[in-house]
Amino acid sequence: MNRNDIFVIYGTTLSAMTAELLEKADLKEQILEKADALGIKPSGMKIGLKPNLVGAIPAEQGATTHVEIVRALVLYLQAEGFRNLLILEGSWVGDRTERAFKSLGYEALSREYHVPLLDTKKDHFIKKSYEEIEMEISKAALSLDFLINLPVLKGHCQTKMTGALKNLKGIISDNEKRHFHSLGLHKPIAYLNKLICADFVLVDGICGDLDFEEGGNPVAMNRILCGLDSVLIDSYIADTMGYAPDDIGYLTIADKIGVGSKHLEQANILELNQDTTKTKPSSSRRVRKLAEYVAERDACSACYANLIQALARLEDTGKLHGMEKPSFAIGQGFREKKSCTGTGAGISSENSFYQKSCIGAGNCTRSFSRYVPGCPVRAADILSFLSDL
Ligand code: SF4
Structure with a gap:
């Protein structure tokens, strides 16, 4: 898989779709390459899985990452011999991450496959700076050897959309989340991804919300996609929602500071199948x-x-x-x-x-x-x- 590749699969069979996508994208190869670059034994690679659990809101409402996708990812990684896994997330300010872990099936997943959960709100934080902005980032997140970002393709009332780059807000402290809002979100989101960026992005595009990160207006988009470049993936999400990448402030900044490329016209979009699911009346x-x-x-x-x-x-x-x-x-x-x-x-x-x-x-x-x-x-x-x- 190259940096300008985006693999897309359509359907409603989440586990099978995820497994096929990971095989085709050859995630294993990406991890082996990083292990080689870091001089670490592949089996010892510390791999973080970062879903979007903004709150204890069912995935069907368009807010959170379907646990079936994360489970299929865990199964794939463990079958390939990667056992040092960690699921990490911090829900939005005012909510308890444990509630989301429990009610959305992550606690059961953790027990069944022996993958620890980390509520980043309770982690230690390390101060990191890019340009003029200093931010508190989860120590555990910074210590990972390979980060897999699992955002939801959905709208956002302030930034228009949310995807890979914004999903990393879950690894900063609650104080920092407030600070990000006071700075208008775009610049700090781009800068955060300059300090720590995902090695691989697996997007839950099954039924993300039309406008709000907390869900309520899900749209059956019926797709899962993956890629290596968070900015390119977010540009695809923007395009899917009818925005140009330049309509999203943090994409323009992230492209400019070298986090990735917003140039979707240079992307190689590989659709593995065609969606044949018939549309149904929406609950929204x-x-x-x-x-x-x-x-x-x-x-x-x-x-x-x-x-x-x-x-x-x-x-x-x-x-x-x-x-x-x-x-x-x-x-x-x-x-x-x-x-x-x-x-x-x-x-x-x-x-x-x-x-x-x-x-x-x-x-x-x-x-x-x-x-x-x-x-x-x-x-x-x-x-x-x-x-x-
Ligand atoms: S077959 Fe027709 S309805 Fe289905 S995706 Fe193609 S153009 Fe759309």
């Missing part, structure tokens, strides 16, 4: 409201989720207001069809580019007079198609 009120703009017939979940992300971005910028319902068509049921509304209703003058017939989203709608190609269609492509109109 916001997602259901956005879905009113979509005519859906047998859409694959990942494709549909990308369209929902694009609609959320349109709503954020006020561009959804006044659009007809539906304005978009998606799904295999539209193959060979020319439109979803036929003659349809009229258009409002202030939204003249949203015509009476729907815009197709994805290759299944290629017979439409206007459609955005892709299989699955990308949120960023939908947004750029609309802005070109």
Whole structure:
């Protein structure tokens, strides 16, 4: 695996997907290379697994890393002879990490596979500085030989998105978390990753939240992905959510100071399969409201989720207001069809580019007079198609 590779797998069978992804990405080789560089016996490598357990919130709500993914990772590592593992995390300020460990299945995982859990809130902290910012970082995290970051692909009310770089906030002290907020988050997040950065990133993109790190509006994105460059991985996440990497302040800073590359156009994205899971009605009120703009017939979940992300971005910028319902068509049921509304209703003058017939989203709608190609269609492509109109 190279630094500009991103491996993506789609589906809902979390354990099997994780196992296949790790095999294809050859994580073992990455650990062996690092052991060689450090002059340590591979079996003695201290490997840290850092999930996102922001609080004791079920993964299905779109906030936390599914324990099934972490379990599959532990099984892979142990089968390859790596036994010196540690799961470490510190929930957000005001919550107890133990509650998340217990209620989300991490305590049971720890018992079953003899992998210790560390609540970083209770760890000792070492002061480290980059440029003008000094920060307290978990001593245990700094002592690791190999760090595997397991973020959730999801939105964030202040930084727009959260992924690999921001997930490392879980290894700083609570005081430092408050300090980060007072500094506006972007610069300290980028600087933290200059001081300690993941060697490997495995992203839970199963059903992350549309807007909030604490969940509540999960979107079935149905994917797990991995890579070596945290900045590139986060750029992929940004793109998936309909943002350009430059829309996310900490990505621009992290790229500039050499944490990694935000240049997604240079990434080698290897999709191991295609999502064939049919989309289901969402439990989220916001997602259901956005879905009113979509005519859906047998859409694959990942494709549909990308369209929902694009609609959320349109709503954020006020561009959804006044659009007809539906304005978009998606799904295999539209193959060979020319439109979803036929003659349809009229258009409002202030939204003249949203015509009476729907815009197709994805290759299944290629017979439409206007459609955005892709299989699955990308949120960023939908947004750029609309802005070109
Ligand atoms: S364009 Fe591809 S991913 Fe989207 S609904 Fe059609 S087959 Fe599924």
